[in-house]
Amino acid sequence: MLELANRGRGLYAFTSEVARWIDSSGIADGLLTLFVQHTSASLLIQENYDPDVQGDLERFFSRLVKDGDPLFAHSLEGPDDMPAHVRAALTQVHLSIPVHQGAMTLGSWQGIYLYEHRHQPQRRRVAMHLIGE
């Protein structure tokens, strides 16, 4: 289990934390699965080179799923709560990545991100699972 503290809405890379955990597992070839145990954060593979990509993603999702949209009945926890659930539905809560010779088979520009959808800082738990040999 990985616990990730964040500073509120936005993308947070944690590729190296995952790589270290794989190292420590002693499994060289197999399948890695990451699963975020929340419904207002999600997991994303995205470009890890130009930070503008992360800003643009956030701008796109902010426009597509508006905070405080009167469409939403579920608003007790704040104007960003239901939008957070919708954003999680539009992205995903789990990732599966093959592991080969001790390394994830990521492309050169791929990083693993937690996408926090609430504005307030949060602590998020990501279950990690690796099966193989």
Added chain:
Amino acid sequence: MLELANRGRGLYAFTSEVARWIDSSGIADGLLTLFVQHTSASLLIQENYDPDVQGDLERFFSRLVKDGDPLFAHSLEGPDDMPAHVRAALTQVHLSIPVHQGAMTLGSWQGIYLYEHRHQPQRRRVAMHLIGE
């Protein structure tokens, strides 16, 4: 294989059916994969506490992907058919969830849902797979 009958468009929780199947499998630690064998329904992990969340999700998707949108050429099976394919593409048809000590590693408020996108009642098949020991 799980067969789920529904009453048409909306979210249908089936967390307990999956939990029972894991129990009966005799596997305590491993990786669960669910895969819906249709292209106009999808699988979703979402909040299982406030039912408003499910209504809000549906209202959001109904507005984003309009039934009968003249953009769509594929309309022979009805005005909700192509929107159903788009909704399935925007969500997903498979879920992978780590299993630990006989239980899925879901967060406290996470439930597993079949998201039916057609208006008419349907029967949907979900393939279940569990690897581990």
Added chain:
Amino acid sequence: MLELANRGRGLYAFTSEVARWIDSSGIADGLLTLFVQHTSASLLIQENYDPDVQGDLERFFSRLVKDGDPLFAHSLEGPDDMPAHVRAALTQVHLSIPVHQGAMTLGSWQGIYLYEHRHQPQRRRVAMHLIGE
């Protein structure tokens, strides 16, 4: 590893390439995972019967995520680059499909597609992983 050349933006079926690879693996029951090593292409399970579905999907995504949208700061690689990242985030870069008796447990009308989001022809790499017996 599968390498798929394409002719630019659109959906490309590769179900049969995957089926052949499973055949050659000698594994009859297990879990297949596909992972595309790029952030401007994605993987999709979609209807494989009426080609209009693929055209409609593309029309929908083109309208939802506009090429050259002034919202985007990341535009050095062209007006379709950031939209490609957003489309990949809205769909997904990995698929997991149970395999039973040597065959993927796909529904009758489900096909596996690479969804290319850039306009120019590309070569895309898809990592394939199969665990089982």
